[in-house]
Amino acid sequence: MDKTFKQRLEILPIKNIEHPVGNTKYYVAVHVKSLIAQADEEYQELFDKYSDLNDSYEKEVIRSSKLESQIIDLKSQLQQQALPVVPECVAEFVSGDETKLSKADRIAYLLKSVQGDSYYLTVELPGDGTITVDEGQELYNWAICQHHVTILKLWNGYTVEKPQLFYLKNKLTGMWLMRDEVDKVYPYDHTLDIRNIDKFTQQEIDSMQTGSYEQIEVTE
Numbered sequence: 001m002d003k004t005f006k007q008r009l010e011i012l013p014i015k016n017i018e019h020p021v022g023n024t025k026y027y028v029a030v031h032v033k034s035l036i037a038q039a040d041e042e043y044q045e046l047f048d049k050y051s052d053l054n055d056s057y058e059k060e061v062i063r064s065s066k067l068e069s070q071i072i073d074l075k076s077q078l079q080q081q082a083l084p085v086v087p088e089c090v091a092e093f094v095s096g097d098e099t100k101l102s103k104a105d106r107i108a109y110l111l112k113s114v115q116g117d118s119y120y121l122t123v124e125l126p127g128d129g130t131i132t133v134d135e136g137q138e139l140y141n142w143a144i145c146q147h148h149v150t151i152l153k154l155w156n157g158y159t160v161e162k163p164q165l166f167y168l169k170n171k172l173t174g175m176w177l178m179r180d181e182v183d184k185v186y187p188y189d190h191t192l193d194i195r196n197i198d199k200f201t202q203q204e205i206d207s208m209q210t211g212s213y214e215q216i217e218v219t220e
Helices: 005-010 029-082 088-094 103-114 119-127 133-143 148-156 202-206
Strands: 014-017 024-027 165-170 176-179 188-191 213-217
Touching (some): 088 103, 088 133, 103 119, 103 148, 165 202
Antiparallel strands (some): 014 024, 165 176, 165 213, 176 188
């Protein structure tokens, strides 16, 4: 077992000087210096050893922290990927006013539609004013193409699908279609100024007579 500095000091050779008044005992300086130098060397070795351990510990903590962060990010990505992507009409229906119709009932009616039962979405709910006839038909057309699992996942959340938007350009005049909220009969106008042109969904385009218009996808 290693001796302490004090124990080593006690076993150093002691030189005795005889004196009439009284003898004097002292350690030889060279021995003490050697012992101190050895102690300093051992201390430095211990310091370096534990410094390395401390550095390794800090590096391990950093690595663990980064790994934990990566795991959290991965879980978040997986959860987002697992959420069903739905059109806006479905998102609005599922998240609708629960004082009128609970979320559980809304999902149950979509499940009925998956089985081919259109009554609830196209007759009952439009009949009591919860949704319109057009909304009910749109919901049914979407639901009948889905799987039961997709509908059930809506309970935990969903991602709203971003509809493709289009510019409409008249093939004959080269003018762009824009909305005109003032004209209630034909709420559209035309412009050559691209700063004023509007974007339209495919659903809006299908409801208009746009045979003379070129559909240009919005890529922004």
